[in-house]
Amino acid sequence: DSITGSLRNSINKIRHKDDAAALKKATTELKKSLLKADVHHKTSKELITEVELETKKNGIGQDSFINALKKELNEILSTKGNQGFVFSNTPPTTILMTGLQGSGKTTTTGKLANYLKTRKKKVLVAACDLQRLAAVEQLKQIAQQVEVDIYFDDNEKDPVVIAKAAQEKAKKELYDVLLVDTAGRLAIDEELMNQLFEVKNAINPDEIFYVADSLTGHDATKTAITFKEKIGIDGVVLSKYDGDTKGGVALSIAHQVGVPLRFIGVGEKMPDLEVFIPDRIVSRLLGLGDMEGLAEKTSAVIDEKKAKEVSKKIKKGEFNFNDFLEQLAMMSKLGSMKSIIGMIPGLSQMAGPIKDMDFENSDEIKRIKAMIGSMTPKEREQPSLINPSRKRRIAKGSGLSDVQVNKILKQFKSASKMAKKLSSKGGMKGLSNMLG
Numbered sequence: 001d002s003i004t005g006s007l008r009n010s011i012n013k014i015r016h017k018d019d020a021a022a023l024k025k026a027t028t029e030l031k032k033s034l035l036k037a038d039v040h041h042k043t044s045k046e047l048i049t050e051v052e053l054e055t056k057k058n059g060i061g062q063d064s065f066i067n068a069l070k071k072e073l074n075e076i077l078s079t080k081g082n083q084g085f086v087f088s089n090t091p092p093t094t095i096l097m098t099g100l101q102g103s104g105k106t107t108t109t110g111k112l113a114n115y116l117k118t119r120k121k122k123v124l125v126a127a128c129d130l131q132r133l134a135a136v137e138q139l140k141q142i143a144q145q146v147e148v149d150i151y152f153d154d155n156e157k158d159p160v161v162i163a164k165a166a167q168e169k170a171k172k173e174l175y176d177v178l179l180v181d182t183a184g185r186l187a188i189d190e191e192l193m194n195q196l197f198e199v200k201n202a203i204n205p206d207e208i209f210y211v212a213d214s215l216t217g218h219d220a221t222k223t224a225i226t227f228k229e230k231i232g233i234d235g236v237v238l239s240k241y242d243g244d245t246k247g248g249v250a251l252s253i254a255h256q257v258g259v260p261l262r263f264i265g266v267g268e269k270m271p272d273l274e275v276f277i278p279d280r281i282v283s284r285l286l287g288l289g290d291m292e293g294l295a296e297k298t299s300a301v302i303d304e305k306k307a308k309e310v311s312k313k314i315k316k317g318e319f320n321f322n323d324f325l326e327q328l329a330m331m332s333k334l335g336s337m338k339s340i341i342g343m344i345p346g347l348s349q350m351a352g353p354i355k356d357m358d359f360e361n362s363d364e365i366k367r368i369k370a371m372i373g374s375m376t377p378k379e380r381e382q383p384s385l386i387n388p389s390r391k392r393r394i395a396k397g398s399g400l401s402d403v404q405v406n407k408i409l410k411q412f413k414s415a416s417k418m419a420k421k422l423s424s425k426g427g428m429k430g431l432s433n434m435l436g
């Protein structure tokens with residue numbers, strides 16, 4: 001049961017125009033669902049008191065309850081401080097990544113690097129986790145994957161020295177951003193804190209991010225508070241939000257720690273990072289979608305001119321296999337389907353099966369890619385050329401059976417037909433009509 005579902009339940013307890021008893025029922029339901037979702041009890045109490053006051057002020061009814069809920073959720077999520085990524089006036093903007101072991105620091109370092117790279121920034125990551133044997137190797141692989149530079153030194157044992165040298169390099173070579181990945185521990189200990197403190201003093205970062213594992217529930221908040229007291233933190237990044245079925249930590253962590261939530265991690269892949277913007281999240285929590293967030297996410301990845309070309313082709317029924325491969329590459333840059341679907345109003349409730357679709361690794365996609373790989377450039381441009389003898393050749397070349405090739409070609413044909421129909425009905429509207 002998601003937090004969105006239970007918020008909707010509480011909203012449904014109150015009618016268009018209603019009385020104090022109904023409001024009480026709605027807030028009782030609200031309280032129950034917030035606590036069940038792991039929202040901190042202090043946050044929950046404050047929220048409910050304010051929602052009650054605000055609803056009464058504007059006349060008890062469903063609309064005023066929803067508005068009050070929106071307003072107060074927004075207030076609670078809007079902790080004073082920076083939002084998203086903030087660049088320093090004197091580059092390189094230096095960010096120190098901190099957190100417990102396994103919280104997602106290294107992954108988040110890669111995700112942030114990817115986020116910045118997509119926005120045309122020159123990024124350097126520094127490998128300062130010298131505790132775990134494979135830590136440097138992990139960051140190397142991630143840096144290679146997102147195509148950013150990495151600073152590491154296999155002969156150096158002191159993270160302070162590495163951090164300083166990385167900063168020197170970043171300054172000299174005019175990097176926009178330096179992200180410093182550090183070691184974590186299983187629990188807070190003095191040694192870890194001292195080490196982080198030394199790295200902090202050596203490089204004087206613009207901001208310190210604390211990566212909190214949302215799956216650890218209330219502990220995420222507790223540990224964040226300790227990190228804030230001991231070394232100071234400027235932002236929280238909540239990781240593994242995709243696996244957190246309760247979802248309440250996102251609602252209370254910033255409020256309890258007193259530091260803004262800056263990003264959330266919504267999957268294991270590099271694009272699975274979202275800027276945390278309170279009113280957008282509130283809209284999603286209430287099941288109202290986040291079209292603005294979706295537009296932003298897609299605009300960073302999608303080349304608008306190309307998108308227009310493709311939609312023209314679809315309209316004319318000329319969509320071919322090259323276009324398909326391009327679209328596929330774009331989709332995988334957008335990250336997991338799950339995170340995208342939550343942004344489309346109403347779709348998150350409807351679209352069960354596509355939520356778990358994996359555009360890179362599903363067998364289906366692998367087969368299609370193999371098939372396209374065995375086509376000649378002409379066949380890719382003009383699928384209608386593919387006659388039975390060509391089909392047999394393609395099947396042989398790709399290691400698929402004739403039946404499989406036939407099936408994929410048929411699917412492709414009907415998909416392009418469908419797309420053509422949809423595009424003439426007007427994009428999203430067409431899609432939602434089709435869905436229900």
Ligand code: GDP
Nearest residue numbers: 101102103104105106107239240265266267268
């Ligand atoms: P570190 O020890 O803090 O550097 O943690 P890592 O970055 O190595 O991450 C630990 C594990 O959590 C890895 O298996 C990551 O793939 C996984 N992970 C990190 N962030 C996310 C996330 O947002 N969603 C999911 N599902 N897994 C994540």
Ligand code: MG
Nearest residue numbers: 105106129135
């Ligand atoms: Mg790590």
